[in-house]
Amino acid sequence: xxxxxxxxxxxxxxxxxxxxxxxxxxxxxxxxxxxxxxxxxxxxxxxxxxxxxxxxxxxxxxxxxxxxxxxxxxxxxxxxxxxxxxxxxxxxxxxxxxxxxxxxxxxxxxxxxxxxxxxxxxxxxxxxxxxxxxxxxxxxxxxxxxxxxxxxxxxxxxxxxxxxxxxxxxxxxxxxxxxxx
Amino acid sequence: xxxxxxxxxxxxxxxxxxxxxxxxxxxxxxxxxxxxxxxxxxxxxxxxxxxxxxxxxxxxxxxxxxxxxxxxxxxxxxxxxxxxxxxxxxxxxxxxxxxxxxxxxxxxxxxxxxxxxxxxxxxxxxxxxxxxxxxxxxxxxxxxxxxxxxxxxxxxxxxxxxxxxxxxxxxxxxxxxxxxxxxxxxxxxxxxxxxxxxxxxxxxxxxxxxxxxxxxxxxxxxxxxxxxxxxxxxxxxxxxxxxxxxxxxxxxxxxxxxxxxxxxxxxxxxxxxxxxxxxxxxxxxxxxxxxxxxxxxxxxxxxxxxxxxxxxxxxxxxxxxxxxxxxxxxxxxxxxxxxxxxxxxxxxxxxxxxxxxxxxxxxxxxxxxxxxxxxxxxxxxxxxxxxxxxxxxxxxxxxxxxxxxxxxxxxxxxxxxxxxxxxxxxxxxxxxxxxxxxxxxxxxxxxxxxxxxxxxxxxxxxxxxxxxxxxxxxxxxx
Numbered sequence: 001x002x003x004x005x006x007x008x009x010x011x012x013x014x015x016x017x018x019x020x021x022x023x024x025x026x027x028x029x030x031x032x033x034x035x036x037x038x039x040x041x042x043x044x045x046x047x048x049x050x051x052x053x054x055x056x057x058x059x060x061x062x063x064x065x066x067x068x069x070x071x072x073x074x075x076x077x078x079x080x081x082x083x084x085x086x087x088x089x090x091x092x093x094x095x096x097x098x099x100x101x102x103x104x105x106x107x108x109x110x111x112x113x114x115x116x117x118x119x120x121x122x123x124x125x126x127x128x129x130x131x132x133x134x135x136x137x138x139x140x141x142x143x144x145x146x147x148x149x150x151x152x153x154x155x156x157x158x159x160x161x162x163x164x165x166x167x168x169x170x171x172x173x174x175x176x177x178x179x180x181x
Numbered sequence: 182x183x184x185x186x187x188x189x190x191x192x193x194x195x196x197x198x199x200x201x202x203x204x205x206x207x208x209x210x211x212x213x214x215x216x217x218x219x220x221x222x223x224x225x226x227x228x229x230x231x232x233x234x235x236x237x238x239x240x241x242x243x244x245x246x247x248x249x250x251x252x253x254x255x256x257x258x259x260x261x262x263x264x265x266x267x268x269x270x271x272x273x274x275x276x277x278x279x280x281x282x283x284x285x286x287x288x289x290x291x292x293x294x295x296x297x298x299x300x301x302x303x304x305x306x307x308x309x310x311x312x313x314x315x316x317x318x319x320x321x322x323x324x325x326x327x328x329x330x331x332x333x334x335x336x337x338x339x340x341x342x343x344x345x346x347x348x349x350x351x352x353x354x355x356x357x358x359x360x361x362x363x364x365x366x367x368x369x370x371x372x373x374x375x376x377x378x379x380x381x382x383x384x385x386x387x388x389x390x391x392x393x394x395x396x397x398x399x400x401x402x403x404x405x406x407x408x409x410x411x412x413x414x415x416x417x418x419x420x421x422x423x424x425x426x427x428x429x430x431x432x433x434x435x436x437x438x439x440x441x442x443x444x445x446x447x448x449x450x451x452x453x454x455x456x457x458x459x460x461x462x463x464x465x466x467x468x469x470x471x472x473x474x475x476x477x478x479x480x481x482x483x484x485x486x487x488x489x490x491x492x493x494x495x496x497x498x499x500x501x502x503x504x505x506x507x508x509x510x511x512x513x514x515x516x517x518x519x520x521x522x523x524x525x526x527x528x529x530x531x532x533x534x535x536x537x538x539x540x541x542x543x544x545x546x547x548x549x550x551x552x553x554x555x556x557x558x559x560x561x562x563x564x565x566x567x568x569x570x571x572x573x574x575x576x577x578x579x580x581x582x583x584x585x586x587x588x589x590x591x592x593x594x595x596x597x598x599x600x601x602x603x604x605x606x607x608x609x610x611x612x613x614x615x616x617x618x619x620x621x622x623x624x625x626x627x628x629x630x631x632x633x634x635x636x637x638x639x640x641x642x643x644x645x646x647x648x649x650x651x652x653x654x655x656x657x658x659x
Contacts, residue, residue, distance in 0.1 A: 081323045083263075122324055125263040135267045140319045 042174040044166030069120035083145030249276035310340035409588035424456035480523035543573035572629040
């Protein structure tokens with residue numbers, strides 16, 4: 001009987017170990033693995049600001065601070081308003097993964113915690129379409145958001161990231177879009 | 182008044198229809214002027230009405246769009262959904278665009294410096310409001326509702342109040358402009374009414390004058406006709422009484438046995454024959470004129486050789502020429518053509534002309550018959566001209582137009598105790614015209630007169646002109 005109990009205990013521990021290993025494998029994919037797979041194509045994702053914004057270039061680190069709400073004002077004193085797409089959109093996933101280094105849950109928890117402690121002043125504005133993002137940024141001088149390069153027009157300004165534009169080699173932000181035949 | 186009566190008499194002689202035609206033309210022209218005046222006033226009123234309605238509509242739209250710009254901005258305050266806020270932002274910018282277009286249109290149509298200055302001020306105030314609006318909108322989208330309200334209260338409300346006052350000023354100026362135009366239109370309408378009244382009065386007076394003139398001319402015409410008829414009756418009575426008296430006297434002498442020998446009887450018979458023939462000719466003349474008066478007389482046109490016509494005329498007038506102690510000279514061109522004429526008609530016509538030449542021929546006692554041809558041209562057919570000339574008392578130029586009127590006799594003829602019925606020339610002209618020809622006259626007082634009968638050449642007829650080699654081109658009867 002004690003032998004049986006030990007056997008059952010071993011099986012349970014083994015099952016738990018496999019589960020934990022599988023869970024760890026999934027987390028590592030979410031945290032650092034590239035999102036591209038065989039059925040998707042990539043399109044550059046650009047960071048856009050209001051045309052009146054004097055900022056032309058941002059480092060990746062500055063972007064991370066802005067998108068995590070750790071930086072609240074532009075150099076000209078304007079309040080930074082972060083514009084995000086709705087959860088689940090490929091652009092948002094790219095930004096969370098590439099810039100913030102977080103998944104959706106972590107990002108949400110980060111802002112809940114920041115707003116609660118007062119470290120973050122405003123939560124991101126959620127827009128349901130690229131047109132909405134564009135119009136919002138056009139109307140708000142301190143707004144910053146992201147768009148696929150095909151959705152950009154002259155109502156907004158594209159900023160350099162680490163002095164690179166989408167056409168430059170080494171540009172890091174790319175969104176995975178399904179290939180349509 | 183005498184001059185007017187003469188003019189009216191002339192009008193009545195020609196045709197009162199002419200006067201009516203002139204009056205109708207005048208009334209038509211005046212009517213056209215009245216209609217044009219009314220159309221002009223009407224179109225001016227329509228233009229003003231349309232301009233007023235359009236202007237008020239544009240101002241109303243401008244005010245509405247300005248309110249819409251502000252309203253949709255404030256609507257964004259009512260939601261926290263960024264997507265909805267962006268929609269409101271779109272709406273406010275669209276309304277703002279319409280307002281800017283409206284202000285630009287108002288500036289373009291500004292009529293004076295006052296309106297131009299107002300347009301500039303409105304544009305300036307609107308731009309100022311839009312600057313505040315943009316800040317308010319940005320604050321709303323950023324989620325800073327309190328800041329947005331503060332900004333709007335501090336800057337938006339006063340800025341929009343200035344815009345509202347500017348728009349009220351636009352409306353006031355437009356109202357003043359419309360009032361001025363209305364006053365101008367009223368003045369124009371008053372002038373137009375005065376013109377119409379004047380024109381209608383003039384038309385009424387013109388019509389009344391025309392009616393009076395027509396009636397007076399007709400009355401004068403009737404009076405003249407009655408006078409002429411009285412003169413005609415008196416003249417005919419005289420013409421008949423003279424031979425009658427001679428006949429009666431001769432008959433009395435014969436009945437009383439005063440005429441005993443054969444020679445005297447023959448002489449009396451000749452007198453009776455001559456006087457009765459004169460009476461017969463006079464009666465024939467009157468009957469012939471009566472037959473032409475109602476246009477019942479039928480003429481039988483036939484190709485006639487001019488030589489034959491002249492032969493008949495010479496034979497008919499030979500006795501008259503001889504008894505009057507006149508000389509008749511005939512001058513003809515050789516190879517005269519054929520004319521279309523009625524033989525009795527044309528001989529009667531020429532007999533009257535020769536008779537007149539004898540009657541008014543004066544002391545020269547010479548009558549000339551001249552026959553010539555005119556070949557005609559492309560537009561006018563050829564004709565034969567038979568001219569009867571005398572060297573008598575002639576006709577005054579003021580009477581030339583009247584000598585062909587029935588019963589007309591010149592006062593000079595009356596004064597000279599020259600008897601006649603006043604029918605000879607009228608009858609001659611009617612006969613000439615009934616044959617498709619005409620009768621013209623050329624005369625000079627104390628020099629003589631020439632009456633020319635124009636007869637058209639026969640067209641397309643097979644009859645050739647008779648060639649009389651033995652006939653002299655010039656002959657005379659004494």
